Amino acid sequence: MELDDFKQRWMEPDAIRINTRAVRAIVRAEDSLRRHWRNVTLELILDGILLLFTGSFVADHIREPRFLLPGLVLHLAVILLSAPLLRQLVLLRGVDYAEPVVAIRRQVERLRIEEIRALRWTLSAAPLLWTPLLIVTMKGLLGLDAWALLNTRWIFANLAFGIVFLAAMLWASRRIEGRWMDALAGRSLRVAKRHLEEVAQFAE
């Protein structure tokens, strides 16, 4: 079987036609595909608000370690979670589909890697952030001292539960497949990196 044998058959005219009316309707309402860009921007705005909130919380409680520590943990977490989003936004803005295919494929794979990293960070951090979030929210928004209101043991038990929960999730992610599990176990990141290597090899 030879590739050139198919050229003739491949190039035979197909009986296709453009549905002009449908194309007109589409081009007049073409803004429906910007959601990904919009979602990333919204997440960044939210992160900006959280950053201001936790930053001001840390400054207000600089001499109170019981509030300073959870405040700092949250502040750092917001910074770490925002970084991949910011990089995604920069990459998204740089995508011009009229560029050569190999260049765009490289950009798309990089974007995918950033997306997976952001998801992995979020999933890993979520069970551990619940306790500091509770302490900071109660104090920062309601003026309540979680350490005094809730039993200290209860707070540490929550923290320990978060660690056990994360360990269980990591264990499960090695056995169960799915978007979140693949990201947590690092499978999707490996696949995306392999795709990026394939692009580099193709361009050589």
Next chain:
Amino acid sequence: MKAATEEDFLARLDEHRRILWKVAGTYCRGDEDRRDLVQEIVVQLWRAFPRYDEQYRFSTWMYRIAMNVAISFHRSESRRTRDLMPFDEPLLEIAAPEPPSDESRLLHEWIAGLDALNKALVILYLDGNSQEEIAEVLGISATNVSTKINRLKQRLRRELGTK
């Protein structure tokens, strides 16, 4: 002015409708996915149309956009399809397609098994583009194109030669 642009766009799209058909048909297997991909390609073409530079061939520009969208679509199909606006009418209509021969079916299955960039290369080659034109669309050298096409021909012979 906008109406004139729309008419111009529609005329060019109609002239090169085969590109839409071939790219969507190669990157998507199911009818619904194919229809969604055609819709997404048309939207991206329309969005990029004001920046189209007349000094380049329209087909080169259209191949690039169609393939770039197809590859991105292919990599995140499930998420993208949810983001598409509900639109039931197909943008491309085909009159009673003939059932493919066994050889054609085998070739299409073989192409479906290639990675996204090699798929693009095969479409461009089978569509009769020169090595320089293929190189321009893909963004690699013409020599590289020639090497890769030869490798693909050998691979096809090796994998389907006895069938």
